[in-house]
Amino acid sequence: AAGVIQSPRHLIKEKRETATLKCYPIPRHDTVYWYQQGPGQDPQFLISFYEKMQSDKGSIPDRFSAQQFSDYHSELNMSSLELGDSALYFCASSSLEGAVYGYTFGSGTRLTVV
Amino acid sequence: AQSVTQLGSHVSVSEGALVLLRCNYSSSVPPYLFWYVQYPNQGLQLLLKYTTGATLVKGINGFEAEFKKSETSFHLTKPSAHMSDAAEYFCAVRLTYSSASKIIFGSGTRLSIRP
Numbered sequence: 643a644a645g646v647i648q649s650p651r652h653l654i655k656e657k658r659e660t661a662t663l664k665c666y667p668i669p670r671h672d673t674v675y676w677y678q679q680g681p682g683q684d685p686q687f688l689i690s691f692y693e694k695m696q697s698d699k700g701s702i703p704d705r706f707s708a709q710q711f712s713d714y715h716s717e718l719n720m721s722s723l724e725l726g727d728s729a730l731y732f733c734a735s736s737s738l739e740g741a742v743y744g745y746t747f748g749s750g751t752r753l754t755v756v
Numbered sequence: 757a758q759s760v761t762q763l764g765s766h767v768s769v770s771e772g773a774l775v776l777l778r779c780n781y782s783s784s785v786p787p788y789l790f791w792y793v794q795y796p797n798q799g800l801q802l803l804l805k806y807t808t809g810a811t812l813v814k815g816i817n818g819f820e821a822e823f824k825k826s827e828t829s830f831h832l833t834k835p836s837a838h839m840s841d842a843a844e845y846f847c848a849v850r851l852t853y854s855s856a857s858k859i860i861f862g863s864g865t866r867l868s869i870r871p
Contacts, residue, residue: 675859698858732799744790747800
């Protein structure tokens, strides 16, 4: 079965650079969620989209922005990167009806800022 | 506001022994509860979930959890631990009455298995 696809799997950037993470949800899933997991930390909710509109916002820095496109894939844009942005970034997707039953997570993008 | 508390950041059991990972939740409305497992350098995999109905839910890999409203708990158990169960386990909660509402994770419990 198709899963949530995230790209790239690994990314190394220097401080103050920009990074773009991509997420391709499971077909027919219309909701996308982004989480950030720092080393040894639990996943922290960043932002979510439903039908291309932002549906919820968590602890996402102002330096980050995200959007969901017409094909339902989503991109997380991160600017002025800081060392503390080094983390595993997860994307998850669900259909609105199935959302209450939990999401399906991608394998994550590991961002390292040096 | 809803939240989950996982008691014990690290649990170590012998192979073949009972696994018990504790989770308590707080929610103003009946919650949907989840357990996720994360193996080293991998993503989050859904182990099991409680939505409505039967309070004892069975998941993958022989795990099960029981929703106890009176105790606001959703502890994860497995009768006999296997070496392959070594991983990080996250309890999570979600509001039932909100479209596209987010899942909130606990701080996680690292399960180690001793030979």
